Amino acid sequence: DVKVTQSSRYLVKRTGEKVFLECVQDMDHENMFWYRQDPGLGLRLIYFSYDVKMKEKGDIPEGYSVSREKKERFSLILESASTNQTSMYLCASSLDDVVNEQYFGPGTRLTVT
Amino acid sequence: DAKTTQPPSMDCAEGRAANLPCNHSTISGNEYVYWYRQIHSQGPQYIIHGLKNNETNEMASLIITEDRKSSTLILPHATLRDTAVYYCIVRETSGSARQLTFGSGTQLTVLP
Numbered sequence: 001d002v003k004v005t006q007s008s009r010y011l012v013k014r015t016g017e018k019v020f021l022e023c024v025q026d027m028d029h030e031n032m033f034w035y036r037q038d039p040g041l042g043l044r045l046i047y048f049s050y051d052v053k054m055k056e057k058g059d060i061p062e063g064y065s066v067s068r069e070k071k072e073r074f075s076l077i078l079e080s081a082s083t084n085q086t087s088m089y090l091c092a093s094s095l096d097d098v099v100n101e102q103y104f105g106p107g108t109r110l111t112v113t
Numbered sequence: 114d115a116k117t118t119q120p121p122s123m124d125c126a127e128g129r130a131a132n133l134p135c136n137h138s139t140i141s142g143n144e145y146v147y148w149y150r151q152i153h154s155q156g157p158q159y160i161i162h163g164l165k166n167n168e169t170n171e172m173a174s175l176i177i178t179e180d181r182k183s184s185t186l187i188l189p190h191a192t193l194r195d196t197a198v199y200y201c202i203v204r205e206t207s208g209s210a211r212q213l214t215f216g217s218g219t220q221l222t223v224l225p
Contacts, residue, residue, distance in 0.1 A: 033212065045214075104158065107154075107155070
């Protein structure tokens, strides 16, 4: 079974802090994704990566950056956390573009105070 | 604009079949229909996908109408653990359209 793990289930940070959310997948998938999920807004794509060192903006990239130095790891970075970035963050991976079954991690609930 | 339309909520008795509808009247010829579900406090889980033909796997069956404008996800014997939000998504097969766009889904509640 594909396993996607995220570094923390719950995280509390202060406004202005730099925040790193880590995601690791163990199935050699090419594509990796970061979403955030908020009540009433569903899942929204922040960034995705289709190869090492490659990244593309999703629907809501503002205030975020990403890093993919190794195939199995995709990091989401909040350069200066703000309260409106309090959310559930979900990482996903998929093997390739043809079918694109996405496998999701358990999520990180980030609270910015 | 939303590509899919789903009822916001449905109930189903435990042990019965749960039939979740989805309308996708603007679907194009190269778009697949995907179904995912999200159990409370977990990440979404892939269920099934299809293009034209009906599909079945160990989790569910997907019935797509001949004109491809709607589909139905069938959970043949719903259990309490199937209570979740179910998302119907249409997506192109390849290329730059790698992302999935999740709508608001259907909250399925399986009742004992």
